[in-house]
Amino acid sequence: MSREERHLRADAERNRKRLLEAADALFRERGLDVGVAEIADRAGVGRGTLFRNFASKEDLIAAIVVERMREASDRGHGLLDAPDAGEALFDFVGGIVCGHQSDRALFDAVGDTFLSNAEIRDAYSELVETLGALLRRAQEAGVVRRDIGPVDLLMMIKGVCVAAMAFQEADGDITLRALDLVRGALSTAASAQPLRGRTLTVEDLDRALPARDHAVPADSGTSSEPRAVNTG
């Protein structure tokens, strides 16, 4: 029952991969409102196959978003031994923001609703930890104020992504400017006045957003087989 190693038939495996590629390409080009019919067509499979692999269109989107988050975490790990702790942190942050700008799927999906998906939450937790490690290094190097945590920073990053997306047509440099504002907000110089509230932990988020996974209806055991296995 390990959720990683359930092996599919060869053609099924290939169909799943094709669906992800097709959806990824179409979402990037035209946003999240491309129809499932077109995605299935581009993948060369029937509509039903899409829903056999992903319980809903939302789950398909989630699978792609999880992939992006994992990639971001990996990049973050690679920056942990960079010589300049401050630059490493802001390189990482800049990369996340740029990724959102070129990928509407990732951008559109980062809303409240999607955090209820269990896999996204796992990937998000991982991202918070990675960012926390980079942040701590920058704080120990004395370039970032010490009274903030990774969730505070993600909060501001998310804001920058939204703003940059809205205004990037008006001025391509707007993202750099927004990042500079964040950088200023994080600087030790800005910490003259203390912040209200406290920094949130991953556990806080888990507690606030109860997983809806175990809430399966009682009759679901009667079906011979689960439909959307969501491996990988």
Next chain:
Amino acid sequence: MSREERHLRADAERNRKRLLEAADALFRERGLDVGVAEIADRAGVGRGTLFRNFASKEDLIAAIVVERMREASDRGHGLLDAPDAGEALFDFVGGIVCGHQSDRALFDAVGDTFLSNAEIRDAYSELVETLGALLRRAQEAGVVRRDIGPVDLLMMIKGVCVAAMAFQEADGDITLRALDLVRGALSTAASAQPLRGRTLTVEDLDRALPARDHAVPADSGTSSEPRAVNTG
């Protein structure tokens, strides 16, 4: 032809008002995905009447968003003669953020797509001007860094709204904390390093987001009467 004083029949006027009220209430309670059928039912009119007053569901949402923006501008004007320029500015900003949190319609609508609506853009321009006046006062009082403009600030506010909406369930104080971070970012102390790029003006935004109003199809002149007049 003045777009304000086209007078409707008494029952039509009343229906329009009822539709706005019904939509407003339902959007607040359950978000923007409530159906038009339910809105029309609650307003006590047929579905067709909704589309006679508003060309599309999106236009109905836009009408409500415009109302909110106008209200915010009015509040801002009222703060222009407050004794403490810094407090006035941050009161105003805090009010905008809180409004977004209690009104999902307003929140959800503040995306790139909606700025293409002509009325929303007018209201937005007005908001930028009001915020600019409050900002200038705070800058002259020496409490806010001088190298930013109202669009920069709106950019950060929008970010705070998104973040606050996402995390408010985890911690009710998160909004206060986010506002403190913005306050820190705007402080003269944070301006040690200069910002890249330049501050955007309303004209920049207008240029970047071409209005789609005059792009009516050629055959639209044949209809005896425009359908959605969108007065008010």
Next chain:
DNA sequence: ACCTGAACACCGTTCAAGT
């Protein structure tokens, strides 16, 4: 064990008929 496409449900929008 998996694939397929016709059929279903849902929702925004239109329009012929009514007053």
Next chain:
DNA sequence: ACCTGAACACCGTTCAAGT
């Protein structure tokens, strides 16, 4: 001049039939 609700179009999802 405006209202109405049946009808249409579109899209996510399901399922009986196929291999």
